[in-house]
Every structure is written in structure tokens, then in C-alpha cells.
Amino acid sequence: MGRRLARSLQSAPVMMTLPANDPAQDDDPPSGDAPPHPLHRRLKSFVRRAGRTTDGQARAFAELGPIFLLPYRAEPLDLEAAFGRAAPTVLEIGFGMGEATAHIAALKPETNFLCCEVHEPGVGALLKRIGEQQLTNIRIFAHDAVDVLDHMLVPGTLAGVHVFFPDPWHKKRHNKRRLIQPPLVRKLAERLAPGGYLHCATDWQPYAEQMLEVLSQEPLLRNTAAAYAPKPDYRPLTKFENRGLKLGHGVWDLVFVRV
Numbered sequence: 195m196g197r198r199l200a201r202s203l204q205s206a207p208v209m210m211t212l213p214a215n216d217p218a219q220d221d222d223p224p225s226g227d228a229p230p231h232p233l234h235r236r237l238k239s240f241v242r243r244a245g246r247t248t249d250g251q252a253r254a255f256a257e258l259g260p261i262f263l264l265p266y267r268a269e270p271l272d273l274e275a276a277f278g279r280a281a282p283t284v285l286e287i288g289f290g291m292g293e294a295t296a297h298i299a300a301l302k303p304e305t306n307f308l309c310c311e312v313h314e315p316g317v318g319a320l321l322k323r324i325g326e327q328q329l330t331n332i333r334i335f336a337h338d339a340v341d342v343l344d345h346m347l348v349p350g351t352l353a354g355v356h357v358f359f360p361d362p363w364h365k366k367r368h369n370k371r372r373l374i375q376p377p378l379v380r381k382l383a384e385r386l387a388p389g390g391y392l393h394c395a396t397d398w399q400p401y402a403e404q405m406l407e408v409l410s411q412e413p414l415l416r417n418t419a420a421a422y423a424p425k426p427d428y429r430p431l432t433k434f435e436n437r438g439l440k441l442g443h444g445v446w447d448l449v450f451v452r453v
Contacts (some may be wrong), residue, residue, distance in 0.1 A: 210226045251318025258321045262310075263447075266337040276333050278432070282353035286310065286362055287339040287373070290432075292320025298356075299332050304391045305353065307332045310339035340378065349384045354383045355392045358429070362398035383414035386452035391418075394448045395429065397438050400436040402446035415450040423449040 221347055247255075264276055274280045283306040289295040290311070299307050309332060309408060310316050317336050335342050360373040382392055393414060396402050402422065409415055417423075425447050433446060 201345045210233070211442060223359050232274045242347075247315050247318050250322050251315060254321035254325055258325055260304050262321060262324055262332060262334055263317075264333050264335050266335060266341060266346070267342075269417075270348050271342075271346040271442060273306065273308070273351065274415050276308075277331070279306075280305045281331070283351065284356060285342075285347070285352050285382075286356040286358075288357065288418055289316065289320060290359070291316050291380040293432050294358055294430055295320055295332065296323035296327055296329060298428050299329050300327055301428055305352045306417065308344055309333070312336060312338065340381075342382045343385065347385050350387050352385050353387060353390050355382050355386065355390075357392070359396060359399075359435075360394075361402040362396060362397070369404070372401065372404065373400075374408055377421065378407055378441055379408055379412050380414070380445055383412055383452060386414075388452050390452045392448075392450045392452075393426065393429070395425075395445060397435065399446065402448070405446075405448055409448060412450075416450045416453050418451055423447045 221305050250452075264271070268411075273283050277283075281304060286295055286307060288308040288311055290313075292311075295307065295309055309320065311320070311334065314336070317334060320334060322334070323329070357373065361371075363369055364370045377378075386392065392409070394409070395407050396405065406421060410417060425445070426449065429447070431439070439445065
């Protein structure tokens with residue numbers, strides 16, 4: 195699967211394999227009855243979930259992980275060195291199983307995609323897609339995106355940010371755990387270059403309404419639509435999304451640009 199691609203990229207810098215799970219970072223699933231985070235605990239971009247890595251994903255880790263996985267370090271990232279070229283870079287926070295990520299990366303070979311995901315099977319699945327589709331414009335952090343934003347990405351360096359279907363945290367007492375909150379939106383806006391965009395999507399209407407409110411209140415961002423945006427052509431309909439649409443579930447896209 196990935197041997198040909200791995201050989202063709204042998205000159206690329208060696209990166210890393212996945213870090214071990216840190217129990218101190220583990221969190222309760224949204225369906226649990228645990229109380230919300232104390233107010234003094236900082237927002238994380240994820241909740242760690244159980245999952246099994248398949249044999250195919252494990253092979254992708256072994257063959258392609260050393261090339262496409264980046265190590266987390268609390269220092270500014272040299273994007274040109276990480277990708278082996280200078281190109282516009284889009285950050286994706288939480289790519290799930292990588293279906294949309296691989297589709298968009300194939301559609302936009304002129305763009306670099308820096309992708310954050312802590313779910314190990316999801317990282318393995320995206321590595322597998324990279325090998326199958328011979329993609330070279332993706333790099334992955336198997337680490338909390340908030341840390342990456344805080345310590346590795348300097349202001350004004352991103353051409354775009356994708357946040358597709360983040361955990362909606364349905365229960366009202368868990369709403370404060372939602373990713374799209376004013377502090378994170380400010381960080382994202384600051385790291386966008388002027389004219390860069392922030393694209394969020396959700397299939398949970400109360401979360402869509404909160405996203406619209408939070409994004410509209412950020413002075414560094416401007417909405418590209420009166421409210422919700424038409425789905426951009428580059429974002430594919432995933433299998434999960436198609437199932438929801440067949441059941442009558444809505445999907446809301448929001449696209450804001452850096453002023």
C-alpha cells in the first residue's frame with residue numbers, strides 16, 4: 195500500500211510515531227454522567243475515545259508514520275521544513291477517520307494540510323488513505339490542537355482552518371466543553387493570515403447557533419454569508435453525513451474570513 199510512497203519520500207525528515215496515551219489527559223465521554231470540567235481547567239480540543247487499530251492502520255503507522263507524523267514540541271514549527279515546500283497551509287482540528295481530509299488534500303495539491311487528531315484509529319486511517327491515494331501534502335499531529343496552536347503556530351501563518359463536526363456535547367451542563375468558544379476562536383483568528391478563512395460544520399442545530407454567535411462576536415473575523423454558508427464544493431459529504439441527511443438531519447456550514 196504505502197511502500198512505494200514511502201520510498202519516494204525517503205529524503206523527507208523523519209518525524210515520529212504516536213505518543214502513548216496520557217492518562218492525565220483522558221476525559222469522560224459525552225454520554226457519561228461525570229460533572230463538567232472545573233472552570234480553572236483549560237479547554238482541550240478533544241475527548242479521548244476507545245478504539246481498535248486495524249491491521250491495515252498498523253501497517254500504515256509502520257510504513258508512513260515516520261514521514262507524515264510530526265512531533266509535538268513547545269516551539270514554533272517551521273512549516274516549510276515540515277512539508278518540504280512553501281505553500282499555503284490549512285489547519286484541520288479533529289479529522290475523525292480522515293475521509294474528508296484525504297478528499298480535500300487530493301482536490302487541492304497546491305495546499306498543505308496540517309491535521310490534528312488524538313484518536314489513534316483515526317490517525318491510522320488517514321495514514322492508510324495517504325498511502326492508497328499517494329498524497330504528499332498532509333502532515334499529522336497526534337496531539338491536542340490547542341497545544342499546537344499555543345506553542346507551534348505563530349500569528350498570521352495559516353491560509354485556513356477546518357473544524358468539521360466537532361463533538362456537540364449535547365447535555366446543557368457539558369456545553370462549556372464545546373470546542374468553539376471565544377478564547378479558541380481568538381487564537382484561530384490570530385493565526386490566520388489576512389484573507390484566510392475559518393470553516394466550521396456541524397449537524398447539531400444548537401451547536402450551529404452557538405458557533406454563529408461566537409464567530410460573529412469575534413472582531414477579527416467577518417462572515418461570508420448573512421448567517422450560515424452554502425456547503426463549499428471542496429467539503430465532501432461523508433458516509434456519516436449522508437446517513438444523517440437521509441434521516442432528515444440538517445447540516446450547517448459557517449465560513450468566516452480574517453479581516
